[in-house]
Amino acid sequence: MNLQLLGTLIRLRYRLFWAKRRSRSGRIALFLSGYLMLLAVMALLTAGGLGLGAMAVNAGRATATAATILFGLYLCATVGTLILGFGMNAIFAESEMRRYPLRARERELARHIVAMLDPYWYLVVGIEFGLLLGLYLLGSGFFLTGAIAVLMLYVCNYLTVRLLSAIVERLVARRGGSIFLMAAIMAVGMAPPFLLPYMQAHPHAGPGLSWLQWTPPYGAALAMTHADLWAVWGLTLIAWWTLGLGAALVALERRPARATVVSSGKLQWGSRYDRVGAFLGPQNAILIGHWLRFFWRNNRFRMLYPLSLPLVGFFIYGFTRQSGMNLGPKDAFASAMGAFAIVGFIGTGQFAVNQFAYVGNGLRRYLLLPADPAAALRSCSYTFVLLDAVLIVVGLVVWPFLSRGPLDPLMMPLLAGCSVTGMFLYLAAGLWVSVLSARRGNYYSSFGNDLSFAGNTIMIGSMLCLFILPHVAAALWPGLFWSGYWWVPLVTAAVAGGVYWMSLQGASARFRARRERLIAVMEGRS
């Protein structure tokens, strides 16, 4: 095992991270994300974990409460990694690693260690340590076994994510794999809201939650809250899971994903993309058709766009039933409006804030075409309008089936207005971020977060705002969100359309001025 070289590679990963300070935007991003945000969030979340630990002990059910919290964290870390791509950046591709005198096993190990040292995982571990500290300070458990459990859980969580991503990657590479994946996620995502009311009504009907006792978070909770053989059993449980997940991952990685969608070898002139593109005018048809083809062939897009369909249903169903503030059905409708605003951009959200991330040196090609240099920027955004519009229509169609409470025909324009407002405002922001804060991405990687700090802020911030603000507004001004004001979202949609149009003009001008810098970014020279 070439430990010295492994150490050098890990240092290089952080040196590359640190090298971002050489550019002005890199310095700002590094300062905000690397220091200020990380420290603030870690402090907040560690304190939060501490509070949760205290709460667990005070409730008198330390193990069960800690297990629930850890299970939630485990799930959040997994979903956050798979959907948003945090903590999954490979940093060094396999082809790059082959340059160094490392064996296959060492390269594999180096890649995993480098990925595990992503700052995202520090946040997860920070909260878990906070929980441990809270439990320990209130007299529950033994700190050393708890600390070992946290570190083991971290490794286990990472392996779970890697294994799931490897499975998903193999699925989307197969014909019909995306559809299967979508159906699976839909089943998993939609099941709890449907099953929970049933299980509450029939407590003896299902298997209950006893299976949780066999999961790594429960093992960690045992090790955190006990100083006896239960702690040893907890650590053993995580160790078994880690071994199992590790073995499965090694087995999968030894059989690399192979695309089974093989071209016939005959030239196929399918112009269905161009025909779809022609919806937005003949002058845009070729470029929009090109963008549709480009994105539709991207594994990440093929995974995330269909995934947003079940999420649409999940949001609508979950939001309208669990307002969390005991609001009446009228004000619970506020949640649906927030959900519909998210529906307006969720399908293309990750791509809209970094439009050129995956074109690489193809960006040069757009500028050589006999068209306005910014035509590529605008046509890409129009493509997202088309794709988002499909999801909005789907959302409106499923709304009557998933909503609760009385249905009012005026709800439709209200919800449609919210979606269109969300879509135009998000795409407007996306245009600016794509021009001013672009980052080069890896087209062939299904996972990993390729967004800049600004891109992540817009994407995550928009969703969080739309999750929280409607609830707050409904609590502060009851009765505000009701169909008596059905025309308001239509007005906001028109205003958002105006903002989008102005952003198209403004961002196009900025694109022309910044194109040299964008070329440098996309070709990896900046």
Next chain:
Amino acid sequence: MESAILIRHLAKKYGTVVAVEDLSLSVPKGSMFGFLGPNGSGKSTTIGCLTGLLDPSAGEMEILGQRFTSESVDLKRRMGVMPETLGLFEPLYAHEFLAFIGRMFGLDETTTRTRVTELLAALELNESHKTLSEYSTGMRKRVAFAAAVIHSPEVLFLDEPFESIDPAGVASMKQWLRRFTEQGRTVFITSHVLETVERLCNAVAIITRPGKLVWQGDITVLANDGSITHDGQEFRALEPLFLHLTGEHYADLNWL
């Protein structure tokens, strides 16, 4: 003689770094023009300015008698460009990429299909089951060349066109380029393969860092076993002339 490309006092700066300094150049119509210089001398920057990828810091450019800027859409339609980094869309198949370029340059669907099929056959790009990312460097270069010529441009800019292409491919490309110039069209080539430039081009310009023109002239005499006299010295090949003009020297690494 009428100029296909005319550059007047072109300058390009990146902050305080000067990439091209006061470059003036005239490329005759119908010529095969070699644009030479050592690494980092500003060749690609000049081509970038001439094709609208970069905005010059100063100076003017004329192509086919019209003032050229990055917004000159009509002129771009008459130009073909093979950029140094190729500018391919990796996930596309070669025929999809070429069809996209053809359609964007105003060819109708039928003409596009015909030309794409002919170009793929001529350039032996017959692995239609592979996307561009799966092609070898040489194959990718052929695709970029096909994209530059698919719309029959009047001026062709080729940045390092022959590197990584096998001898048979280079021979075919040379034939096409010769025929291209015989029809009165212009080819502007940068290359480090001086033997190829010597045999192919009828005129060259040599620049040195930072984008300063040090020599421009006819080199057809070299192909006919003649010589070029400069600074009182006689040069029978392009390479010694190039090394003399650019001040490039051979560094001896005794450990290598």
